[in-house]
Amino acid sequence: MSATVATGTRAVADQRQRSGLADWLRRIAFYALVIVILVPFLFVFYWMIINSFKTLVDAQAWPPKFFGFTPTLDNYRALFQDPSNPFLDFTINSLIIATGATVLGLLLGLPAAYSIARYKQNGLGLAILTARIMPGISFLVPLYIIFSRLGMIDTYASLIISHLIVTMPIIVWLMVGFFEDLPRELEEAARVDGAGIVGTFVRISLPLSKAGIVASAILAFIFSWNNFMFSLVLTSVNTKTLPVAVFNFMGYSSINYGAISAAAALITLPVIVLVLFVQRHIVQGLTAGGIKG
């Protein structure tokens, strides 16, 4: 008992002391630590952006130039003006495929997620989780053979189908949680008023889950946009996506760090902007949806 009293008084004394100089030092030390932690994570982005504005000479300077050089837009200009490397076309390809895979992912995924949530179809949920665990290459080899036989290599259709393997599980996984949290009273009221299950789903459940749908759509879009392995194998001249284009780009400008950095920055920028809208759901989406590699 006396020990409790002693710690109690000590805590009070501590508190009084902390409000002074010691408290400020503590705070400064804490923020210094936070900065030390953040610097390595931010530096890679800083280096990418700053190199993208460097001339060839500045990008190859030793010691490396961290600041204090004359910035140039030449790297970005070259990306869009090089006819042998039509960056704009690659961007359009990436947009078409990511949008297609997201829209189809929603069409397939939303009713499935609703059904899993409402009818407790845990087995189906587990099957979709298996898609998340399986190595992407185990889909890719058979898909490649099938698409070649059908003459579908380098078409938007084959790319969108393959990206669906990535987008649909994320959408289902995120949306099961959203649908489970929906109050059932509204749906039941609609049913009592004579609405069918499809009408209830489309007019009541979906509008109520708008936030979740937007979040899962954005995440699905990002995963498709970032996808490398499927696109590397299934695209050629007609449907080449940005990650593949930039990967090839490295081959013939391996020394031009400025150009490489500009290309890298251009692919990453849309993702960073999109992420700002769906921050809260990202970790949830990453733990369940999407296949890497």
Add this chain to the structure above:
Amino acid sequence: MPQGAARLPAPGRSPWSRLAAFVERRPDKVFPAPAIAFLLLTMLFPVAYTLYMSVQQWEFSALDPPTYIGLQNYANYLFNDPRFWPSVWRTFYFTLLAVSVETVLGVAIALIFNREFLGKGLIRTIFLFPMVATPVAIALVWATMFDPNLGVLGYFVEQLGLPPISWTSDSRWVLPSLALVDIWEWTPFITLITLAGLSSLPSEPYEAARIDGASPRQILWDLTLPMLRPTIVVAVLFRAIDALKTFDIIQVITQGGADYSSETLNIYTFQNAFNYYHLGYASAILVFFFMLVMGVSILLLRVRRAAE
């Protein structure tokens, strides 16, 4: 059934309204049907096809169709392929190295950030960037940083007065270098999951510990970390499964070099399938890779259940 019978459409109605009636009756079958059809088509069928291809010899030629060779592909990689087993060990080495560092760093950073302070929300946002940024783009930036002559990492090492490292061109350093990229990408993942876990811990045990006069160190080791264990196990589970399958950063930065010393199982399978077009052989290796990933997943799920 009488109620359902009452709802049945009158005979002679259009097939469309019959379909609508069926949807109303069995939404639990109809709603997931398109997704299930897609899963069967893109998951189950490929798995079956891979098993079939794995007992064939086929170099992706239209003139030479696949020929049945029994288990020869399996015997070849298990016993005769000098590149196979090293790629398996590298896969484990890379995963173990990356995930263990990510776990220790990620949890430590979460414990530091676990308080209210100005800018916490901003830090959470910044920590999302490495995980979602396009891996190919990130890998390209790291590739420029790893350059043995002009790379900025070499400059930092020089400033620290350390002997120069050849990073990805040195067969001893290439996997640790690639693990460094993975650590950069995914430590924030462990941190964010741990932070979420920390915020949901009950406060009563802490009050009890304070009354008992426990030191901060005791509270950390005897209270916080044991209570966090299920959260950390889940985070490690997801990381380990993904790290075994790492493709993008390795393919972009080294493509399995220097001198095969970063050729993991995923990269080796990819090489066999899409560079050499040994599709039968690649399918046989895929069966191994698939079972390895599934095996590790089941093992980790067991650990997770034990931790809970």
